Amino acid sequence: MPKVDTGSFHPLFWWLWALTILVILLVADSTLISFSVSLGAVALVLLKRSNTYWYQSFRWALRLAALAFVLRMAIGVVIGVPMPGQVLFTIPRITLPDLFVGVRLGGEVTSQRLSTAFDEAMLLVALILIFAAANALSNPHELLRVLPRRYYAIGLATVIASSVAPQSARSIQRVRAARRLRGKKSTGIASFRNVGIPVLEESLERSIDLAASLESRGYGYFPNPSRYRPHIWRFRETLALASPVYGLIFVLLLPALSGVLLACLLLIAVITPGFI
Amino acid sequence: MITFSNVSLIYPNAQRTIVEDITFTVNEGELLLLIGHTGAGKSSLLKLINGLIPHHTGGILTGEISVDGRSTRALRPGELADVVGIVGQNPINGFVSDVVEDEIAFGLESLGIAPEIMRKRVEEVLDLLALAPLRRRNISELSGGEQQRVAIAAALVTNPKVLLLDEPTSALDPIAAEEVLSILHRLVHDLGLTVILAEHRLERVIGFVDRIILIHGDGSMDLGPARQILNDSSIAPPLVELARKLKLGDIPLSIREFRKNAPQIKESEVEPVRKAKGAAILKIDSVSASYDEGRKVHALDGVSLEINGGEIVALMGRNGAGKTTLLRCAVGTAPLIKGEVRVKERDPEALTDKELIEFVGYIPQDAGDLLYGQSIEDECDLADSDNGVESGATLSIYQELMKIPGLNSHPRDISEGQRLGLALSIILAAQPSLVILDEPTRGLDYEAKKVLIKNLKSIASDTNRAVFISTHDVELVAEVADRVIFLSDGQVIADGSRQEVLKASPAFAPQVSKALPNNTWLCLSDVERFLNAKN
Structure with a gap:
């Protein structure tokens, strides 16, 4: 048998890890836990740093998370229903036509409203970072090989979806460099046309090429595909996946545990696979 | 089948x-x-x-x-x-x-x-x-x-x-x-x-x-x-064209066939074309650089060279020899480890965007990177305004360069060769002092190549401008290059006239030189000049 790559986890591992943490986040519904999970995801990616292009995409995910946070906070401050609590400051209210009953623009911003917005923004950040971490740590090409080949369309869609972000991160650098050659520095929103469109077009083109290549090599057409270098789910993966599962059990069974302690435990549970 | x-x-x-x-x-x-x-x-x-x-x-x-x-x-x-x-x-x-x-x-x-x-x-x-x-x-x-x-x-x-x-x-x-x-x-x-x-x-x-x-x-x-x-x-390799020029009856398909019934041509002294040389445009001084930011591997290892105005310099070497990295140095996008690059006495990294397009026109290997218009026509208009030239300038160059225009097509839908022609038109329209081309003949047919050659020669007829091409196409090098630099493993191993470098190795010899080994000619235009002088 060809040598099995022992350095990395099974291609599905990080996605299972992300799903487990997703459940934790939804069950716990606590800002402190969202925060500790986000922190854990960033630490984990830094810990497993590699020079691969799918890793490079994490930088863009950080920006996306920051953007999501800012947007959610801004919406929380500007739009919303009246909420009780101490009034922190007041922004001028804009009266909307009767069509938008119950929606308010501006008005009094209370502590309650601000903290709700903050909770939801943190949850959003945690979700983005967890899936970005899974994306940054697993190799999209390897994923293709472990998905059942009979479901051609599913495999293809998954691979294209999971490789678009990392490949685009790479294209952005290249297209940006090329844009300077056309005498245009690209910054801000104006750069969308100059950099965004070519990058999107390129990722579309690459996806079509990849699909054509898979198709012309018989992917998904023959009943019993075989494996050259099988990916084996070893004890190592089970061990590493055990830590977020324990995290989930803590959250489910020990609601009485103090928030800070639980957050610390979860931080450890998120990072542990990085050391296995 | x-x-x-x-x-x-x-x-x-x-x-x-x-x-x-x-x-x-x-x-x-x-x-x-x-x-x-x-x-x-x-x-x-x-x-x-x-x-x-x-x-x-x-x-x-x-x-x-x-x-x-x-x-x-x-x-x-x-x-x-x-x-x-x-x-x-x-x-x-x-x-x-x-x-x-x-x-x-x-x-x-x-x-x-x-x-x-x-x-x-x-x-x-x-x-x-x-x-x-x-x-x-x-x-x-x-x-x-x-x-x-x-x-x-x-x-x-x-x-x-x-x-x-x-x-x-x-x-x-x-x-x-x-x-x-x-x-x-x-x-x-x-x-x-x-x-x-x-x-x-x-x-x-x-x-x-x-x-x-x-x-x-x-x-x-x-x-x-x-x-x-x-x-x-009309699509024919140099060997066939040579046979046509010399009016040989049968079309030869290999050098061996050509030599079998080739006439012995006595070469008389044809005045070599003297070209005026201008001041240095690109100076690269003991540069070492890596492929990517953060990589330790040296793509270039102590390279020094100078390109003067009026010169067309070809960069050759095996795949992965560091050619692209060397070209990227000239626009300041290669991560330098040590050494100095000067374009017209200026550091390319310090040039403003506007200055850069006046100084250097660079076409990367994937010419599509340069394009962002929604159609060929749109792209040409954008290029006119980017370069600050009169409107229509880019389009007219493109139409001269390409046989099948299809101006409404999206730049992603046209062939690789057409994309290259489009990028080339954009760069040529800006009239930069130094034109740099990375693999310009990928996907180009012979006719488009002839137009390219004509354009490059007209650039180099100006002693304030120069062309630097990286290519594997020996026929192109034989036609246009004044000088050939040979790169191997990040080091310059040969730097001389095309005669010296191309004739030195059989693998890199152009067809004309293989077909007529006793003559000094390298390309069709050399033979043409001789035939014209004889008549």
């Missing part, structure tokens, strides 16, 4: 048919060459054979195509995977794994070949394409030539009966191209493989092929023995 009967193909909303009512048969074990102008539909014809058109790309197909008795209309490309292997123009986009070995095994996995047999087949193909030392390497770190070999290996591993290749040697250096072609030749002769090859650089392949398909671009095509097609084709 392959039969086309009354096949027509048209894309919805397209103005012209790609092929119209074509009928032909390809026999088993034939090596067929597909030629035609840039954008004439060579890639489309290849994709018709394995069913990617119309199953994957759409398009309206009439008539019947069958491969090994199976109809491509009834079967999807995946169901033909055991009969037809295809290698696309950009193999990098089609790779489905990261490791060489896994990529090659992929096709076998899909077909469900037993692991023991799979292992053996992979080993065989690794050996056949000399990839064994690279088996555990990451594909994205390989050079263009190595990637091309991996793509061919991945298509060959399933033992298909038909192999389709879209410009397999255009990204390769002459030696790597020779290797790939001789492998194909061997496969055809030993295994009876049927190979169809689309290629622009006929000089490399013409000696190997049995028959030629010439696609005219208006839907019609000719199929015949190589000699017959080339006899009256």
Whole structure:
């Protein structure tokens, strides 16, 4: 048998890890836990740093998370229903036509409203970072090989979806460099046309090429595909996946545990696979 | 093996048919060459054979195509995977794994070949394409030539009966191209493989092929023995053109054939064209640089060179020798480790964007990176305003350069060669002092190449401007270059006139020089000058 790559986890591992943490986040519904999970995801990616292009995409995910946070906070401050609590400051209210009953623009911003917005923004950040971490740590090409080949369309869609972000991160650098050659520095929103469109077009083109290549090599057409270098789910993966599962059990069974302690435990549970 | 009967193909909303009512048969074990102008539909014809058109790309197909008795209309490309292997123009986009070995095994996995047999087949193909030392390497770190070999290996591993290749040697250096072609030749002769090859650089392949398909671009095509097609084709390699110029009766297909009945030409002294040289435009002083930010590997290792105004300098060397990195130094995008780069006494990294386009025009290997318009026309207008030139300037250069314009097409939909022509027009319109081209003849036909050569020569006739080209195309170098710099493993190993460098090694010798070894000529225009002087 060809040598099995022992350095990395099974291609599905990080996605299972992300799903487990997703459940934790939804069950716990606590800002402190969202925060500790986000922190854990960033630490984990830094810990497993590699020079691969799918890793490079994490930088863009950080920006996306920051953007999501800012947007959610801004919406929380500007739009919303009246909420009780101490009034922190007041922004001028804009009266909307009767069509938008119950929606308010501006008005009094209370502590309650601000903290709700903050909770939801943190949850959003945690979700983005967890899936970005899974994306940054697993190799999209390897994923293709472990998905059942009979479901051609599913495999293809998954691979294209999971490789678009990392490949685009790479294209952005290249297209940006090329844009300077056309005498245009690209910054801000104006750069969308100059950099965004070519990058999107390129990722579309690459996806079509990849699909054509898979198709012309018989992917998904023959009943019993075989494996050259099988990916084996070893004890190592089970061990590493055990830590977020324990995290989930803590959250489910020990609601009485103090928030800070639980957050610390979860931080450890998120990072542990990085050391296995 | 392959039969086309009354096949027509048209894309919805397209103005012209790609092929119209074509009928032909390809026999088993034939090596067929597909030629035609840039954008004439060579890639489309290849994709018709394995069913990617119309199953994957759409398009309206009439008539019947069958491969090994199976109809491509009834079967999807995946169901033909055991009969037809295809290698696309950009193999990098089609790779489905990261490791060489896994990529090659992929096709076998899909077909469900037993692991023991799979292992053996992979080993065989690794050996056949000399990839064994690279088996555990990451594909994205390989050079263009190595990637091309991996793509061919991945298509060959399933033992298909038909192999389709879209410009397999255009990204390769002459030696790597020779290797790939001789492998194909061997496969055809030993295994009876049927190979169809689309290629622009006929000089490399013409000696190997049995028959030629010439696609005219208006839907019609000719199929015949190589000699017959080339006899009256406007697409012809330098050797054929040389024979025409010297009025030899029969068209030679190889250097050997030419020499057999070549006239002995006494070369009289023809005044070499003296060119005025201007001040230094590009100065590179003991530069070491890496491929990427943060990588420790040196792509360049203490390179020093100078390019003066009025010069056309060609940069040659094997795939992965550091040519692109050297070119990138001149626009300040390569990560320098030490040394100094000066463009007209200025540091390119410190130039403002506006100054940069006045100083340097650079076309990267993937010319599409430069483009962001929504149609060719739109792109030309954008370029006019970016470059601050009068409107219409870019478009007129483009129309001169390209045979089949199709101005409403999206820049992503046109062929590789057309994209290059478009990027070239944009750069030429800005009139920079230094024009840098990375592999400018990929996908260009002979006529477009002639226009390119004319344009480059007119740039260099100005002593304040210079051209720096990296290329594998020895014929281009023979025609345009004043000086040739040879790079190997990040170091300059030769720097001299084209005479000295090209004549020194047989692998890099152009056809004219091989055909007439006793003369000093390197290219057709040298011969032309002599013939004109004689008359």
